[in-house]
Amino acid sequence: MDSIDTRIIQMLRRNSRESFATIGKSVDLSAPAVGKRVKQLEEKGIILGYSLKLNHGKLGVSTKAIIELRIHQSSTIRTAHNQIFNYEEVQRCDRLTGEDRLSILAYFKNNANLITFIERISQYGVPKTSIILEE
Structure with missing residues (x-):
């Protein structure tokens, strides 16, 4: 895990539905590259799932x-x-x-x-x- 992965995780923690394109702009990667990193983080067990925030x-x-x-x-x-x-x-x-x-x-x-x-x-x-x- 590197600093880009850390920034991706931070963005997903704030909004787990953030688009890979938006995240990519923030970390200087393409949307597919962000998607690949997220998939790797899931496969490594770093990202365990996504949750729903309710009012x-x-x-x-x-x-x-x-x-x-x-x-x-x-x-x-x-x-x-x-x-x-x-x-x-x-x-x-x-x-x-x-x-x-x-x-x-x-x-x-x-x-x-x-x-x-x-x-x-x-x-x-x-x-x-x-x-x-x-x-």
Whole structure:
């Protein structure tokens, strides 16, 4: 990976749908050359995929929360992670170092849905919830 690859990655991080022609103008390469480099970055496993950024407010989301869940028993952390990660509201579910715990980023239509979610995940551990005020 060289400095051109780094610049290509930076542009794709800002806008993963940026055209290869636009990227090429920025890095002084042709669109096909940029496409070839991107394909190589994908094949090497450097670029793992592309994501979609949504306006959650327009989708009815009014409450965003980070929930740290301290797991009751070490033996249940993998099960808890797998179950919680698959809930519709969950955007991220990361296992943290230290005590067995998860950090969960989740979006809800309202506070009542957040409360229901907290009650569901409490079977796995003790939740500590922070509502996101601004992103």
